[in-house]
Amino acid sequence: AQSVTQPDIHITVSEGASLELRCNYSYGATPYLFWYVQSPGQGLQLLLKYFSGDTLVQGIKGFEAEFKRSQSSFNLRKPSVHWSDAAEYFCAVGGVYSGGGADGLTFGKGTHLIIQP
């Protein structure tokens, strides 16, 4: 069964400092990996995704993530955080439906990012 682990429930970072959010996954086949962000009371917005190719992927809002197959990780990074980055961040993994279509995503439990002024 597929699973996603986000080891950090809460992370506090000073504004302007760098950020790394950890994500480890377990999946039996080729993983398709995603990072989503959720602001309070809002739905989820896609930050970036990895399907294949270059293992360093760029996303919106200055975020990037690196896929490391040997470590089963897909960590999210940002060189300098802004107060508006305070939100909940979810890592997700997906696969291919046995019938040939897309399977559902499995989400991690989320990391709550707090930005200190």
Next chain:
Amino acid sequence: NAGVTQTPKFQVLKTGQSMTLQCAQDMNHEYMSWYRQDPGMGLRLIHYSVGAGITDQGEVPNGYNVSRSTTEDFPLRLLSAAPSQTSVYFCASSYSTGRPNEQFFGPGTRLTVL
């Protein structure tokens, strides 16, 4: 395009009542899904559909029914609501191109079961 829409935004039920959460998308997406979000649990997949007439169970399907009679609509039915179903429910849709793709989420329905 309205994207993914969900109604209602808020709902309070009594134990044992039934209701349907509505979800619609106007992007002609083949794939649609329902998730529930609980504090400290992330999002968990309830049911999904890869096209009209095709549905399958996710991680937490018990207590929920779905059907997909059209490409646009994917309602979620609670036949007999229980307090354990108090949650925020998100509907999502995406292209089904043989691999998982970006899922577009609706704004959510916050359900309380008393």
